[in-house]
Amino acid sequence: MISVVILGAGNVATHLYKAFRNAENIEITQWYNRSRSAISSYANAVEITDNLEDLKEADLYIIAISDDCIAEFSSELPFKDRFVVHTSGSVAMHDIDKKNQIGVFYPLQSFSKNAEVDFSEVPICIEVYEKDNLQLLKDLAQAVGCKAHKITTEQRQTLHLAAVFVNNFTNQLYRIGHEICETKNIEFNILHPLIEETAKKIQYMSPFMAQTGPAKRHDKKTIKRQLKLIEKDSHASIYKLLTASIKSTHGFNSPKPIKTTKA
Incomplete structure (x- = not known):
């Protein structure tokens, strides 16, 4: 079972939540957003928070926010040496603060909140700094029915x-x-x-x-x-x-x- 904390509440975050919720081998430990109201409708299904200090321990933390905010946000995370990835297609992996283990979990698809997405048709581009974390991202992609593609930052x-x-x-x-x-x-x-x-x-x-x-x-x-x-x-x-x-x-x-x- 892969435990995941979702960070953000935009289109990508919302679709990832839905995909993870329906996967047998994924546990959504927590869902964070700075505006609690944006995810309040999910409060009966998953633990939500708007306080970074309340983040629980998990196998993976997924930053799914606007590209320009990733670097600063990752530096604000109140822990070290945990596995943190972002979902951006254009932001470098190394924009994530190096106090944590870093990577990328990029679903190559167009996401709109009101349009359903069949994740079995979504390629997932993955990238890691520590090779030991590669299998976890492959397993996460497989758990939602996706094919994972290991690529470089330049390729992504x-x-x-x-x-x-x-x-x-x-x-x-x-x-x-x-x-x-x-x-x-x-x-x-x-x-x-x-x-x-x-x-x-x-x-x-x-x-x-x-x-x-x-x-x-x-x-x-x-x-x-x-x-x-x-x-x-x-x-x-x-x-x-x-x-x-x-x-x-x-x-x-x-x-x-x-x-x-x-x-």
């Missing part, structure tokens, strides 16, 4: 960068598509099958091979026609930038920027 930070492109930026493109549909009273859900098919393709082919569209075809007429349809300058800028990137990737380098004249 690079994965996080790639994740920003494939998740955060892609979601913003969904938002732009939603806005464009709204301008003509079109239901955005008409695009759902296309979004799902695009995501499905890269399960069995590379993104390079899966690429389609006017930029891939070097279809100048369609590109100019679509630019005239775009009403927001910010959307047009993104369209031009991505079109140029696709053209470059597929061998259609153009020395001149794409221009358009509004009708």
Whole structure:
């Protein structure tokens, strides 16, 4: 049985709590947050606290708070030589105060509090300073049905960068598509099958091979026609930038920027 103390109450912390609660080999010893009210609804299921001095002993302490606060928060922990990890994709492992044993338990997934997550589909990137702690993180990942990947800080930070492109930026493109549909009273859900098919393709082919569209075809007429349809300058800028990137990737380098004249 792995005993765990969760530190923080954001999206990642909340989903970890739910996953740990349903795991047979994990005991949630305690849940801390500086604002007790944020976790008060769980008080009947787990011991909660807003006082660091009241933290109980456990096999593992998981810091799941905003990236900018990890270093300072870890220095405030009132104990030494215990195993403390953070869940960030971008923060270095060594940002955790060295008075404790340190590591990283990074679930590579997008978390929203109101969206359920199947942890069996979530890769866990793990990193430790003391090799003896590696197995504990592997066992923790396995207990919630995840596959653990031992990686370096540089690899993890690079994965996080790639994740920003494939998740955060892609979601913003969904938002732009939603806005464009709204301008003509079109239901955005008409695009759902296309979004799902695009995501499905890269399960069995590379993104390079899966690429389609006017930029891939070097279809100048369609590109100019679509630019005239775009009403927001910010959307047009993104369209031009991505079109140029696709053209470059597929061998259609153009020395001149794409221009358009509004009708």
